[in-house]
Amino acid sequence: MEFEAVILAGGESYRMGSDKGLIEINGKPMVLCLIDTLSPIAHSLWVSTSNISYIQFGISLVTDEYTAIGPLGGLHTALKKASKEHVLVVSVDAPFVSEECVLKLIGEEELETIAISKCAGKSYPLIGVYPVSILAKLEEYIEQGKRSVFGFLETQKVKEVEFSEQYKHCFRNINTPEDLAEIQG
Numbered sequence: 001m002e003f004e005a006v007i008l009a010g011g012e013s014y015r016m017g018s019d020k021g022l023i024e025i026n027g028k029p030m031v032l033c034l035i036d037t038l039s040p041i042a043h044s045l046w047v048s049t050s051n052i053s054y055i056q057f058g059i060s061l062v063t064d065e066y067t068a069i070g071p072l073g074g075l076h077t078a079l080k081k082a083s084k085e086h087v088l089v090v091s092v093d094a095p096f097v098s099e100e101c102v103l104k105l106i107g108e109e110e111l112e113t114i115a116i117s118k119c120a121g122k123s124y125p126l127i128g129v130y131p132v133s134i135l136a137k138l139e140e141y142i143e144q145g146k147r148s149v150f151g152f153l154e155t156q157k158v159k160e161v162e163f164s165e166q167y168k169h170c171f172r173n174i175n176t177p178e179d180l181a182e183i184q185g
Contacts, residue, residue, distance in 0.1 A: 002043040003106050006078035007034050008071050008126060009049040009092035010064055019051055020174060021092035025183065030174060033095035035059055041099055043084065047092075048074035069147050071126055076142065079135040085111070091126035093173045101163065101170045105129050108161045114153065118160040119171050125149045127171065 009021040009031055021031035028036075031047065035057055038045050046060040054061055062081055064073035071091065078087045086109045090097050101117070108115045109129045116128035126149065134156060141152050163170070174180055 004044045004082050004084050005038045005042040005088040007047045007090055007092050008074040009047050010074050030095040031092050048077050066142055071149055079132050082132045086129050086131050088129050093175055096170050096172050098170050113157045113159050115159045115161050119163040120168055124171050
């Protein structure tokens with residue numbers, strides 16, 4: 001099955017202190033971990049960011065039409081750019097997402113339904129598959145001044161794709177220097 005994917009790397013990285021996607025884990029920038037996982041299986045792949053430093057990875061970059069609104073801006077950009085019916089969205093701070101997890105998510109896509117990951121009782125909306133058909137509803141939500149990803153999901157048909165505990169490492173977010181030290185320690 002062909003699918004498109006976007007890596008959301010437009011955050012301010014306040015807690016980390018520098019652009020998370022460019023921080024290295026085991027000698028490799030976090031964004032490159034995801035590029036290496038997604039490139040072989042995605043029909044097309046791009047990074048949603050305003051940081052031109054990402055050009056070094058040889059991947060298409062897109063900037064958000066709606067800026068300073070968090071991940072909804074990147075999601076909007078991805079849905080607007082997409083040529084397929086669904087887009088896989090992965091946050092750059094989740095560098096351990098595996099091909100197996102991605103393929104399971106893609107296999108759960110349904111028309112008009114958002115498929116998000118769930119593992120160990122926690123939902124991960126920024127590791128999910130979004131139908132392009134929700135674009136107008138997302139724009140309306142953003143135009144109302146709303147910024148919450150979970151708030152938007154409450155207005156949509158959502159399917160949580162359950163992953164067993166053995167996949168917990170795939171959903172490990174790296175948001176702070178402490179998170180980074182923990183995985184490198």
